[in-house]
Amino acid sequence: MEKGYMIGVDIGGTNIRIGAAREGGMLEAFEKTSSQAILAGEQAVEHLIDFLRNYMHEKLKSQEIEGIVLGLPSTLNAARDHVIQTPNIEGLNDVPLKKLLEEALHIPVLIERDVNLLFCNDADRLSLDPAGINIGVYVGTGIGNAIFIDGLPYAGTDGTAGELGHVYIGRRGKVCGCGNEGCAECYAGGRRLVELREEAYPTDKIGKLFQSHGEDAALIDFVDTVAAMVAMEVNILNPGAIVLGGGVLNMEGFPRERLIEAIHRHTRKPLPEKMLKVFFSEDASENGVRGAIIYARIRNKAKRAVA
Template sequence: MKKNFVIGVDIGGTRVRMGCVDATYRLQNTRMAFCSTLFGTENTVGAVCDVLKNYIRDFKGKSDILGISIGVPSTLSRDRKTIISTPNIPGLDNIRLGEIVEKELGLSTILERDVNFLLYNDIERLKLDTSGTVIGCYVGTGFGNAVMVEGNLLIGKNGTACELGHIPVPGNAERCSCGNFGCVETIASGRKLSELRDAYLPGAEMCEMFLKHYPTCGFLRDFIDYLSIPVATEINIFDPDYVILGGGVLAMPGFPTGDFENSIRRHVRKPAPEKELEIVYASDDIYNGVRGAGIYGFKKLMARTKKEEE
């Protein structure tokens, strides 16, 4: 029987989202669970397996599922078998999650950084040419980054490349969730924006931060400039064909997209790459990571199946 679906899974800091993605990359049968109900247990991996078992039972059964593709907010080993570190989720450090899920569910399972799946979704949605270099910067709770060069994800010697949120900033002594001090994510992320709200505008709604208080509040103007610095840094390094910008912070009502772009361009070298800089934007669909997981899963699992048949 032809396998028509990949189960895409997006494990985030607060929610786990999943859905079925077909061979045309259409997403259906979405479901969401809160991490607090899964990761508050002693057996985090067992909880993940149980959620997936229930999902498959309720929606499709195993007969037409090609496999499972799981995105995690973690650093991974180069072979993509071991989760090295997941600062915001207990129970997901130094564990071979993909192999465990595969054994428990009897389905081929792929593991990858969640932000790489966002990149795959945006490239497919925007129909971008991947023969050159595409970078994605996603500002949510943290500062996520993914890079594709000539059609391949950049993962590095150890598998931990593209941790753009963890480049150090001189004079910044704040401790990061990664354990280091001075990471740019501590001054340029959704988490930092929440801290700024609490310090300067206690009681203000997060969803109204830009809508009601920008550009009047100087700390918000500074925040936008800080956000632009890691983006401009990576542009200066890679001279990319496309820059994809997205994430929950950029999707907030009233986010000053024009000022953000101007700040990026101010920090990028002239005349190149600034003159030919092409910036595009991610959609704000909460299931982008799930669809991206399915897209990536189809590509990898079909290639694996073809190789096994040869």
């Protein structure tokens, strides 16, 4: 029986969010702090260790702690113990993070892609049937993609499964942050909206683009491109459920009905189109932390079942 706290940490480019919960309990001691303050520079891991140690002493009063789960905006290896690369966080490149944290803190540590932890939170909130395949597509600055098989995230041979934002969608002219030309997220991610605003609506606030200009061809095309990307994965995997979320899809006036209609339009008929189950994720600051704690419980249950 697990009696202690599980700590969830959601590391983003802007904020680090952290919280803790006992099994079956509410999220406690939730807080948000600037990523820059902790992760800037080469000492990122040392500072992260200090931050976690302080949190355990000050917020949880050093009560029993079962483990820590960290969600990272990073490329991880398949074994999920090594951070291969983290855009914009220099100190989290090529780091054996799990080992370093476990040695310093003397508690079990799990590291996972942030998007997979977001999906854990959504799957729990929506009570999705974990059997078979379920997917999540989160449209933020880039595209986050979660592929779950029988309730656990699919990592792929090298750890990089679920790079849906980097499929080539037949367009040329834009070079992606990954170095390839024509990746989907160049046309269907938040960065594209920033570009569109600069090109066509320089006086508008980015958050109001869909509300004010949702019927313009460029924004209709944006939504259709998101749909094409989702439908591509649906046609390949035939998932039981599709969860859609991220900051862009939660913008005011974002045309969810149009997106769903376009996903149906691009999906193979009669199946899987006829049976599509599409859900939306609701944006909340705690989602990643909550998802991290849920993920730890799922992993522990799976481990106990094997044992």
